[in-house]
Amino acid sequence: MKILLVEDETRLAEAVAASLSKTGIAVDHTALLGDAIELARQQTYDAIVLDRRLPDGDGITFIPWLRSAGVVTPVIVLTARNEPKERVAGLDLGADDYLGKPFLMEELFARLRAVLRRPSALAEPSIVAGRMTVDPIRMDVMVGELQLDLPRRELMVLVTLAKRKGRTVLRSALEAEIYNYEETIQSNALDAHVSRLRKRLADADAGVSIHNIRGVGYLLKEH
Amino acid sequence: MKILLVEDETRLAEAVAASLSKTGIAVDHTALLGDAIELARQQTYDAIVLDRRLPDGDGITFIPWLRSAGVVTPVIVLTARNEPKERVAGLDLGADDYLGKPFLMEELFARLRAVLRRPSALAEPSIVAGRMTVDPIRMDVMVGELQLDLPRRELMVLVTLAKRKGRTVLRSALEAEIYNYEETIQSNALDAHVSRLRKRLADADAGVSIHNIRGVGYLLKEH
DNA sequence: CGACGACCATTGCGACAGGATTACGGCATG
DNA sequence: CATGCCGTAATCCTGTCGCAATGGTCGTCG
Known part of the structure; x- marks a missing residue:
């Protein structure tokens, strides 16, 4: 968003x-x-x-x-x-x-x-993936009946991936979605967020996983 | 309210x-x-x-x-x-x-x-969380059989959180619900209320806790 | 088929922002 | 005059972030 x-x-x-x-x-x-x-x-x-x-x-x-x-x-x-x-x-x-x-x-x-x-807006009302429900407008994530509270940046990554679930999201697209043009990124901060996010999703048993497409980007899959 | x-x-x-x-x-x-x-x-x-x-x-x-x-x-x-x-x-x-x-x-x-x-009103009749029962209409809180009397602002915070229990309430939403548009807030008054409220809830053994989502807001959880 | 290089995953660290707590003074209330 | 509530601010504390080092994985090319 x-x-x-x-x-x-x-x-x-x-x-x-x-x-x-x-x-x-x-x-x-x-x-x-x-x-x-x-x-x-x-x-x-x-x-x-x-x-x-x-x-x-x-x-x-x-x-x-x-x-x-x-x-x-x-x-x-x-x-x-x-x-x-x-x-x-x-x-x-x-x-x-x-x-x-x-x-x-x-x-x-x-x-x-x-x-x-509004329906004209790009964002769907709510995205279901695995046991997880992502509301891209309210920016929150439910797993089952429980809200999964995520740090800001991880939340942004997850929502962005969820919006295009099943399809690959370019690394550059993710970075652009999460950082504004003033905040340049000088390291693998994105990777770090993905890593921490994966751990949290596994712990919460969210029923999804984040795959990497080498040299291209990331991809959210239900399993 | x-x-x-x-x-x-x-x-x-x-x-x-x-x-x-x-x-x-x-x-x-x-x-x-x-x-x-x-x-x-x-x-x-x-x-x-x-x-x-x-x-x-x-x-x-x-x-x-x-x-x-x-x-x-x-x-x-x-x-x-x-x-x-x-x-x-x-x-x-x-x-x-x-x-x-x-x-x-x-x-x-x-x-x-x-x-x-009235059912048309947004508020549910009564909210149960942990050992606590919150009546958002009468604006009172019971813990077990005992009424917990809270200072006004703390009460408002608690009721607002209870109405959305399990989900994050934006800091800004909390402030809007508790202060009217004339009362500008210039400090961490909200944090102070949350802090005092937490103490009271713990003392009364209410069976709930207030979590913070850093940079976003607060969240009432049963435990 | 094996080895190298590019890319990715994971984790610890230090900086920093934001939250938690508490003491204090003003104010109203009774 | 005493009590309790509230906002403020000072201080301490904790989570998050970007970063970088290390180790792993995959693809490619000799």
Whole structure:
């Protein structure tokens, strides 16, 4: 689960990124519309949170650009004030929701959850694999009746693999999903997480296993 | 447990809020219909207490708005006089109960309790965990045959965790449930409550424990 | 077919962030 | 005036993470 945050108020952006990453959502952040376009070309996000007032233009112009490129990723627009006029403009241009600043972090989360839950969103409601049920929206994992509590990064790995269960996930795709572009990875941290995750899944008797495809990536299998 | 109070008479609103919060119910209060709509979008309440006569319109117009948005939260309507005409209008529009001003605080509580007890209410009748029984409506906790009386905030924490026992409750969700949007939290007050609560639960041998999911939230487990 | 090299698995370590605990002072309540 | 609750902050403690070293596995090429 990864979202793109386009916001030039540093403090706010940091707060949002920090809070989201706590719940296991990776955040790419940029202050510039131009960079945002570049990032959106490079990878797909599960959602985009977009400020209107940006140094290099009105954020809202981003939306038609996205849509015309065939991108259906849900967009939540942030505006400085709760002006109905602005709101209508945003929704007309294809925003999925709208939020006036200042807002409660909890509110942003709620809307993100709402927007990610939509059928248009890429994420399925819930994924079953072995004795395990993964909810990619709430970011939790049940094994039988018990919740399996995992550290943040391991949770992200597992959810990403679960979303493509039975199919190989490229190593690079996993890394991209779990780390944002600021956090470069300089070692086999991913392998370490996979290893620890495997142990936890075995201990919990989750009925799945993580296979490695040499030189390519990883793969979640039920057994 | 959290309710939304929409009322423009300051004295009355304060009295209601004070009394409710004593019993462990958090209250968000606003005098304006517009704000109420905004708040109701932001979070879900267990009940809404709604005055009709508001500075920016008839409170009752709020109800169709809510219902059309799929919100089933029970609504209690307050009106200045006991006019049957008004009452019918309110109930027709989907209010769950109705109360003429002036009223006894005790009466409002009784109706709130009634309305919260209804199956439509989100809260289950009673939650058992370990040797502990939590009644989220009456806001009390029994351990064995003995009632465990907890300070207000600790009680709110426990009930919130109990309602989602076995599953992780986000830190931010806990804070939202326990504090209203005016009370900003500037420190680890929540942690402090959890800590004190843990001690009390251990002393009372409640047969449950509160786990922390680092960076995410808390989780109530039976043991 | 065997050996080498690339890739992966596992594990311990140190740094660090975040949580746990507790003492204190303010405040309300009775 | 005493008691108890709450928020704050200081301090201590613990889990998680990235890292790297070591050992294992697989494929490939001589």
